[in-house]
Structure formats: C-alpha cells, structure tokens
Amino acid sequence: MASDIEIARAAKMRPITEIGAKLDIPPEALESYGSTKAKVKSSFIAGLNGRPDGKLILVTAINPTSAGEGKTTTTVGLGDGLNRIGKRAAMCLREPSLGPCFGMKGGAAGGGHAQVVPMEDINLHFTGDFHAITSAHNLLSALIDNHIYWGNTLEIDVRRVTWRRVMDMNDRSLREIVSSLGGVANGFPREAGFDITVASEIMAILCLATDLADLQERLGNIIIGYRRDRSAITARDLEADGAMTVLLKEAMQPNLVQTLENNPAFIHGGPFANIAHGCNSVIATRTALKLADYVVTEAGFGADLGAEKFFDIKCRKAGLSPAAAVIVATIRALKMNGGVGKDELGEENVEALKKGCANLGRHIENVKQFGVPVVVAINHFVTDTDAEVEAIKAYAAEQGVEAVLCQHWAKGSEGTEELARKVVELVEHDSAQFAPLYEDDMPLFAKIQTVARRIYRADDVAADKSVRDQLHKWEADGFGHLPVCMAKTQYSFSTDPNLRGAPTGHMVPVREVRLSAGAGFIVVICGEIMTMPGLPKVPSANHIRLDADGQIEGLF
Template sequence: MASDIDIARAAKLKPIQDIAARIGVPDDALIPYGRTKAKISGEFLKSLEHRPDGKLILVTAINPTPAGEGKTTTTVGLGDGLNRIGRKAVICLREPSLGPCFGMKGGAAGGGKAQVVPMEDINLHFTGDFHAITSAHNLLSALIENHIYWGNELEIDQRRVVWRRVMDMNDRALRQIVCSLGGVSNGFPREGGFDITVASEIMAILCLATDLTDLQQRLGDIIVAYRRDRTAVTARDLQADGAMTVLLKEAIQPNLVQTLENNPAFIHGGPFANIAHGCNSVMATRSALKLADYVVTEAGFGADLGAEKFFDIKCRKAGLHPDAAVIVATVRALKMNGGVAKEDLGAENVQAVKNGCVNLGRHIENIKQFGVPAIVAINHFTADTGAEVEAVKEFCAGLGVEAVLASHWAEGSEGTVELAEKVAVLAESGMAQFAPLYEDGLSLLGKIEAIAKRIYRADDVLADNSVRDQLRRWEADGFGHLPVCMAKTQYSFSTDPSRLGAPNGHSVPVREVRLSAGAGFVVAICGEIMTMPGLPRVPSANHIKLNDQGMIEGLF
C-alpha cells in the first residue's frame, strides 16, 4: 500500500465551500485559507446556540506503545463510517505540533485511507494558530521583562516570575536558561526556561474559551509572577490581555477541512495530553454538536490521560455530556503489553495477547467510572490472526463490553461500517450517566490522589511539603475549586514508562505544581515528565526533504 503522504496527495479534494455547505455553513461564514481549508467565523457560530446538540462520541485508547494504536486514524475512520451509513457526522481533532512531526511521533492527521487532508498543510503550519499562540505567549514574556526594566512599578519579585517562554519545537537545551545577560541595557539577569507551545497556558485557554470576550477574560487572569508578599501579578496588571487577544482573534475561530472521503472535520487547538489537557477546542466541539447529529472527537494518548482530562476538565468546564466512548486497541500493542519485543510482534502469540489485555481491561474499567458506555475498536493490522482477534473479543465480553474489528486503515469507511453501526446504537441508547471523577469541593491534593488511586491504581501520592504548602496557599487564595491536570508519562499507568500492562503497588511522585488560573486548572508534574521534550537520537527531521519536483518527502 502507498505511504500516507502519497495516499493523501492522490485524494480528490472538494472545495471547502462544498464541505461547509454539507453541514449548513454558508459561504459568508467562511474565512478561506486556500481552496481546501477555512476558518468559520465566530459570529456565525454564536448564531447556532439555540440549536439542539448532537451525540458526542469520544475516541480514546490503551497506553501507547512503539507498536502503534491508531487513535486518530480510528477517529477519522469512524467519522467516515458514520457518514457512510447515512448519519450526519463531524470529526473534531487537535492540530499537530511541529515538535513531534520533526521528532519521533510524526504527524497527527490519521493514516492509510483514514486521513484528514490536506495532510502536509495540517502537519506543517496549517492556518497559523500555533504561531499566534506562541507569539501571544512570548509577548507576555517580553512585557514582564520590560516592566521590570522600566522601574517595576508592580513590585514583581524577580525570583518568583513563573511565566516561562514557549516554542513549537522539541529543544531540550532550552528547558532551563539564564536570560538578560550582557549588561545593564539588557535588563536584570535571572533564571528562566522554555516549554513547548502545546504546554502553554494560552494553548489551554484558547481550547477552553467560548468566545473572544471569554478569551480576553481568561488571558487577563493568567498569573505571571508574585511579589515579595506572595500576592499575585496577572497579565491584566501588565495591561497585556488586550494585545494578546488581538494576536489570537483569528486563531480562536475553528478550522474546517475534510477527510479523504470528503467528510467535514474540525481541527482546532492542540494541547498534549501528557503535559496539558489533551483535547481540541471547546468552540470546535460545541459548534460541531450544533451542526451534526454525531460528533466524533479524540483525546490524546491513553484513556488514563486523555479521556480522564476530557471528562474531568473539558466536559466539566464546557458542560458537555458524552454519549459513548470508543477505546482503541491493537493486537500488536497488546502483545507488547504482554511482554513481546517489538521485533517479534509479527508472530502469532495468543497468550501474550491475553496477558496484555490487562492494560485494555483497566481502561475499560476506568471509562465505566465516568458513567459513559464504551465499545472497543480493534484497529486491524495485516499480521493479526483470527485467534488473536478472538482472544481480545472474548476478554472484552468478559467485562461486558463489545469489541469490533475495524480495518479503516486499509479500507476506509468500508472497514468501519460495523463499528459505526454499533457506536450509533450505543450513543442513542441513553445509557450514558456521565459524572466527573471528583467533586469541585475536594481539596487539590485530594483531586490528585483521586486520579492517582482510582485511575492509575497507585497506592500513594508522594509530594514534598513545599508542594503541599503551595496547594494549600492556592486554596486559601480561592483556587481550590479548580480541577487538576496531571503531567505524566503516557506509556504507563505509573510514572515509570517501562512498567507496561496494569501495574499495581506504585506511588505517584509529584515534583512540581503550576497554577493555570486563566485556563482554570492546576497542573501536577509527576515523575520525570518534561514540559519541553527533546529530540530522539535519529529525529524524523533527518528524513524530511523536498524532492526534485519540489514535493515533500518523509512526512508521515
């Protein structure tokens, strides 16, 4: 089969106006970015508020492995499948970050015959949203330094500036820096650092804001530093919120593209789920729910991170009520969780599949805790044997959940007809009794412990007194009602990426906590997770180039 980029390049794309018309978006509500992508105006989206909502379907997965799971591919394939069986469906995805594209993970536009297009544009720059977020974030950084340089009227304690800079690239050398070196004219030297743009609080704010007014309010609420008396200094205090909103006035509008089968897809916002809240924008999801009967969205990495944050942060904040969840698994990944090395995954090993199903089983149990009915999608690989697939189905049946084989990568929507039919029935069943994992009134540490113990199955949370004291100070300052966003390795339920399967008897060390007052959550940084990733020994960037015809090669 041809490569993803060759398949995408051969697709017959329709003008974006035709795609918009299918879901009732008129031409005058579109802001085109070429022929095949456009933003939808905020004014039009606001006019939809009176309409009833469609059914919301979350696609999540087991913990990722080098064997591959295909969550985004399944999201696209399911959306195409629902449209194929006559249901009006829209897909909602996150925008890819340049860091993984040039690093190890690659792009995030699906794969095979289940992709969103134009694939190169989506993976590289797209409509410029990430650049706008990066610029707004670093404008705030510049205004902090400038305020201190010109007299520091707000009495910012330079030792307590908490606002770091960002860039949309993996660069470990920038994790910790010293800035303002070079003499009096360059300001006052201090320690600082960079995070990747997807970890920026402004990324989270853009994805949780409901309109421009809400966006500016949230931007103003950002805490950038503290005074010597520990009182907070906000972006509003620096009069930065207006200019930041100006930089984001187009970025906040959702992006519309299409699948290979010319079905509508919103791609907007892109926080990672291992260091941020891992969901596409509230504006895109809410708009899709008004424009379609079914909305298929995904949350980053495994259900222990992406789905938990989708339920406990996005749905809680936006008042969303999911109707069904799809948990993606592959035979290959289950075998790896069962102890098989990557180079041996091609050989049949039913016992390893059964052993690895403990990871899938824990995710099924966790989804049930939120009161959302689930189905398992077995993302088919050609080397999977009938006995291995049957082992997965039997395991799921034992937990009262159906598992369906899906072959969308090779067959497109034809390979997801059965999955689409069963998901539609599940979403329409009325079985969903959604509730977040914890109540707003629980203490911040109590919320961290609830996730660690009930989702990760940890015995304990380890946190120094400095972390515990910080959480208590934020509670005293009126932030105790906020949900928590766990920053943790995506590869394991524990904080040790090598512990596959479903580990028990582990502890979750919280080394740092950060308050995202504008986004409306507290970040707990656990174990060795980094908010600025590094590149692998051989990054994908080494293989990406333009060929003699001026076309991109190596992007996947």
C-alpha cells in the same frame, strides 16, 4: 498498498465551501485559506446558540507503544463510517505540533484511507494558530521583562516570575536558561526557561474559551509571578490581555478541512495530553455539536491521561455530556504490553496477547467509572491472526463490552461500518449517565489522590511539604475549586514509562505543581515528565526533505 502520503496526495479534495455546505455552513461564513481549508467565522458561530446538540463520541485508547495504536486514524474512520451509514457526522481533532512532526512520530493526520487532508498543510503551519499562540505567549514574556526594566512599579519579585517562554519545537537545551545577560542595557539577569507551545497556558485557554470576551478574561487572569509579599501579579495588571487577544483573534476561529471521503472535520487547538489537557477546542466541539447529529472527537494518548482530562476538565468546564466512548487497541500493542519484543510482534502469540489485555481491561474499567458506555475498536494490522482477534473479543466480552474489528486503514469507511452501527446502538439504547471523577469542592491534594488511586491504581501520592503547602495556599486564595491536570508519562499507568500492562502498588511522585489560573486548572507534574521535550537520537527531521519536483518527503 500505497504509503500514507501517497494516498493523501491522490485524494480528490472538494472545495471547502462544498464541505461546509454538508453542515449548512454558507460560503460567506467561511474565511478560506486556499481552496481546501477555512476558518469558520465567529459571527456565524454566535448565531448557532439555541440549536439542539448532537451526540458527542469520545475516541480514546490503551497506553501508547512503539507498536502503534491509531487513535486519530480510528477517529477519522469512525466519522467516515457514521456518514457512510447515513448519519450526519463531523470530526473534531487537535492540530499537530511541529515538535513531534520533526521529532519522533512524524505527522498526525490519520493514516491509510482514514486521513484528514491536506495532510502536509495540517502538519506544517496549517492556518498559523500555533504561531499566534506562541507570539501571544512570548509577548507577555517580553512585557514582564520590559516592566521590570522600566522601574518595576508592580514590584515583581524577579526570583518569583513563574511565566516561561515557549516555542513549537523540541529543544532540551532551552529547558532552563539565564536571560538578560550582556549588561545594563539588556535588563536584569534571571533564571528562566522554555516550554513547548502545546504546554502553554495560552494554548489551554484558547481551547477552553467560549468566545473572544471569555478569551480576554482568561488571558487577564494568568498569574505571571509574585511580589515579595507573595501576592499574585496577573497579565491584566501588566495590561497585556488586550494585545494578546488581538494576536489570537483569528486563531480563535475553528479550522474546517475534510477527510479523504470528503466529510467535514474541525481541527483546532492542540494541547498535549501528557503535559496539558489533551483535547481540541471547546469552541470547535460546540460548533460541531450544533451542526451535526454525531460528533467524533479524540483525546490524546491513553485513556488514563486524555480521557480522564476530557471528562474531568473539558466536559466539566464546557458543560459537555459525552454519549459514548471508543477505546482503540491493536493486537500488536497488547502483545507488547504482554512482554513481546517489537521484532516479534508479527508472530502469533495468543498467550502474550491475553496477558497484555490487562491494560485494555484497566482502561475499560476507568472509562466506565465516568458513566459512559464503551465499545472497543480493534485497529487491524495485516499480521493479526483470527485467533488473536477472537481472543480480544472474548476478553472484552468478559468485561461487559463489545470489541469490533476495524479495517479503516485499508478500506476507509467500509472498514468501520460495523463500529459505526455499534456506536449508534450504544447511543440509542445504553443511555450515558456521565459524571466527573471528583467534585469541585474536594481539596486539591485529595483530587490528585483520587486520580492516582482510581485511574492509575497507585497506592498513594508522594509529595514534599512544599507541594502540599502550595496547594493549601492556592485553596486559601480561592483556587481550591479547580480541577487537576496530571502531567506524567503516557506509556504507563505509573510514572515509570517501562512499567507496562496494568501495574498496581506503585506510588505517584509529584515533583511540582503549577497554577494555570487563566485556563482554570492546577498542573501536577509527576515523575520525570518534561514540559519541553527533547529530540530523539535520530529525529524525523533527518528524513524530511523536498524531492526534485518540490514535493515533501519523509512526513508521514
């Protein structure tokens, strides 16, 4: 079979105006970026208020492994499958970050015959949203240091500036830096650092804002640091919110592209789920819900991170109520969870598979806690055997859910027709009773404990007195109602990336907490997780190049 990029290049893409027409978006409501991608204008979106919402379907997964799970591929396949059986469906995905594209995983636009296109554009720069977010973030950084340089009338304590710079690349050498070296003309030296753009609070704000006015309000609420008396200083105090909003004006408009089968897909925003809230933008999701009967969206990494944050942060903040959830699993990944090495995954091993199914079972239990009906999608690989497929189906049945074999990678929508029909059946006959995991008025540390105990199955949370005191201070300052955004390894329910399966009896160490007052959540940094990743020993960038015909090679 052809490679992903060969399949993408062979796609017969339709003009983006035709894709918009499938959702009754008129040509004048689209701001085209070439012939195959466009932004949906804010003025058109504002006119959709009052329309009924379609059904929202979440696609999540087991904990990721190097064997692969295929959550984005399944999201695209399910969206195509729903259209195939006659439903008016759209997909909502996140934009890929350049960090992973040039780092470990390569591109993030699906795979096989379940992709969104134009694939190279989506993975590289796209419509410039991430560059706008990076620029808006670093504009605020520049204004902070400039204010300090010109007299510091706000009395910013340079030891307590919490706002870091960002770039959309993995670069471990920038995690901790000293800025403003070089003498009096360059300002006052201080310790600083960089995060990756997808960990920026501005990325989270853009993905949670409902319109430009809400965007500017949230940007103004950003806390950049503190005075000596520990009182907070905001971006609004620096008069930065207006200019930042101007930089983000175009980026706030959702991007419309298409699948290989010419079905509509909104791709907008891209916060990581291991260090941010891991969901595409609220404005894209709400727009899709007004235009389609079924909207399929995904949340990053496993359900312990992406799905929990989708439910507890995005749905809570946006007033969304998901109708069903799909948990993606592969036989290869479950065998790896059962102790099989990567070089032996092609061999049948039903016993290891059954052992690894504990990871799937934990995710099923967790999603059910939110009152959302569940179906398991078995993302098919050619090495899967009938005995292994039946073992997963039997295990899922023991958990009270159905597992459906999906072959969208090889067959496109034909391979997800059964899954699409099952999702429709769930939505129509198994009414969701969605509720977040915890109430707004629960103390912040109790919220952290609730996620750790009920989702990760930890015994407890370990946090220094300084962390607990900081949480109490934020509660006293009026931030106690905010949800928590857990930043931890995606590879395990624990904070140890090597602890696979469904571990219990572990502790969740909290290293640091950060207040994202503009986004509206508390970031809880656990274990050794980094907000600026590093590149692997052999990064994908080493294999990405242009061939003699000017075509991109190595991006997958």
